[in-house]
Amino acid sequence: MADERVALQLVINGRLVRGDVEPRTLLAYYLRDELGLTGTHVGCDTSQCGACTVLLDGLAVKSCTVLAVQADGCRVTTVEGLASGGHLHPVQRAFQEEHGLQCGFCTPGAMMLAAWLVEQEPHADERAIREALDGLICRCTGYENIVRAIQRAQALSEASEEPGLQRAEGGRGR
Ligand code: FES
Ligand code: FES
Helix, strand or coil: CCCCEEEEEEEEEEEEEEEEEECCEHHEEEEEEEHHCCCCCCCCCCCCCCCCCECCCCEECCCCCEHHHHCCCCCCCHHHHCCEECCHHHHHHHHHHHHCCCCCCCHHHHHHHHHHHHHHHHCHHHHHHHHHHHHHHCCCCCCHHEEEHHHHHHHHHCCCCCCCCCCCCCCCCC
C-alpha cells in the first residue's frame, strides 16, 4: 500500500511551492523528480559526496539526508536559484573564471557549499576553505581549482554591492 501523502509548503528559489509528498521522500528527490530541479545531483545517496547540497534556511545541507517534509515551511535554494535578474552569482562567475570544474557532476553541490561559505565566512582562509570542502567528493579531484574559485568568489562578493543570497541562521551545514 502506498504511503499516505503529506502536504507541505516551501519557498524554493524565492517561489512559494505547495505540494504533497510521501513521508519517506528525500528532499533531493522531491526537488529533482517532483519539481524538475535536476541541477541538484545525487551521487551517492549515503551522505558522503555532497553533490546534492542545497541551502535550507541558509544552511548548507546534503539534501539526500533531509526528508522533504522536514523542509516544510523552510526556504530552499538550489543551484538554479543562484543567478538572479539575468546575472550570475559571484560564485558562478568565480567557478567559470577559475575553471572550478572538470566533469561538472559535483559542481552544483560545490557551488552551493561555496555560496554558503562566502556568506558565512567571507574571509575564510585557504585552510578553512579546505575544511569546509571536507564533505564534498570531487571524483575528478579538481580541488585545487575549486579552492581557487572560492577564493575568487570571496573577492567578487566583497566587490559586489548585491545583498547576500540568504542569511544563514546557524553554524555548519549538515
Ligand atoms: S547524494 Fe547526497 S551526499 Fe551524495
Ligand atoms: S568536477 Fe567531476 S566530480 Fe567534481
